[in-house]
Amino acid sequence: MDTLKISATANGLNYLPEYVAAEGGLFAARGLTVTAKACDPWTGVLDDIESREADLALGGLWVPAMYAGSSRALSVVGQLNHKFPMTIVSRTETAPISPDQLAGKVVLAPGAGGSAPYEFTAGLIREAGFDVSATRFVRDLSTAMLIELYKSGLGDAIILDLVSAKELVADGFGTIVFEHLDAGVMPNSVYYAVSERIDELSDRVDRFMDGIAAAMVKITSGTADAEIEAVLASRWPDKDASLLRAAADEMAERGVWDSAVIDRDASDRWMRILDEGGLVTHPATLEELLGSSSTVTA
Template identity: 80%
Template sequence: MDTLKISATANGLNYLPEYVADQGGLFAERGLAVSAVARDPWTGVVDDIESREADLALGGLWVPAMYAGTPRKLSVVGQLNHMFPMTIVARNETSPISLDWLAGKVVLAPGAGGSAPYEFTAGLIREAGFDVSKTRFVRDLSTAMLIELYQGGLGDAIILDLVSAEELVAAGGGTIVFRHLQSGGVMPNSVYYCVSERVDELGDRIERFMDGIAAAMTKITSHEADAEIEAVLAARWPDKDKALLRRAVDEMAEGGVWDSAVVDRDASDRWMTILFDGGLTTHTPSLEELLGARAAVDA
């Protein structure tokens, strides 16, 4: 049995296919013993793959994008999220909004776990032809802190993952008025990446690992993984409302989050443009550049 070590930016419900693949023996069927750890702070994933404490990092595509063209060489080897499963909860609005509604508002955008909640939302605002500067964003703080501040009266709206949003709504904190799954288009949110110099060394294990991920995605989206999902939810989130978690899983499955383990070229190019326009990258990396040493293998 070969080993593969994952360093993840979170213990996230959107990472479900990895957990299901492990729970259901899909990695073991492919001769892999996979171990994973969630890092806090999440930036530890970069240190882990550099030190070889881990083989692969799991996190946002924006991280390899930001490092593109720098001395740190990272290669994307597969995709875990094909869409961006976030929402906007509004304090006083109850009807679905278009993004021009955000003008003149104070919007809380958690950022301690990464930049995507703000950056992708800001990119959608620019794509729609609206002015991002007309919205005052509160950024760079943790989800837990911003939820507490929102409940204390700060802000008109808050950007949240599906589970946190549903919990906030259930607590009387407002209404989900925008769903990125419905209005955001394809977005390669979470990916696996490694130090580029290790691609050849890890190649066979990566192939088997990503095949297991793809198989788990198929099981989830075809409703053949119910037992594995229930076991994962009970083990990883024992204190959460199981019905709420299951609704979030169903919404992500139906919304396309787990439709593909392969990064979509057009979606990657679009995300790179959003990041460049936001000032996070020195250029707009092509998919080939993001794949790096992996590009030849995929070709």
């Protein structure tokens, strides 16, 4: 049995296919023992793959994009999220909105775990032809802190992951008025490695990503109920099980786990948004992001 070590930026419901693959023996069936940990702060994933404590990092595609062309060479080897499962919860609005309707509002945008919630939202505003500066964003603080402040009265709306948003609504603090899932394909969470290790890891990575793809099929086809229930109970024992399952079912039904293959047009769009936001030196092509990896094509 070969070993593959994963260092992740979080313990998130959007990572469900990896957890289901482990729970259901899909990695073991491919001759792999997969170990994983979540880093706090999330930037520890970079240290882990550099020191070889981990073989792969799991996190946002924006990270390899920011390092593209730098001395830290990173190569993407697979995709875990085909769409971006974030939402906007409003304190006062009850009907669905478009991003341009955030003008004149104060919007809380958690960023301690990464820049994507704000940057993708800002990108959608620019795509619609509106001025991002018309909205006042409160950024760079943790999700827990901004939820607490929102409940205390700060801000008109807050950008949240699907689980946190459903919890906030259930507690009576607003309505989900926008879902980023409606904004089309967006390669969100991906696996990446130090580029110089790609050849060494290629066989294990191929089997690993095959297991991820198989787990996606099980989840989206409705044949992974036992594995999903076991994962939810073990990873989030203190959360409302029905709410967790509702969020997982929505992600499955709405395309978050439709493919382990990065969509070229969606990648180019995300790179353009990051470039417009000033986060990258240039909008990296998919070939640059994949580097010497041959396990993903578009």
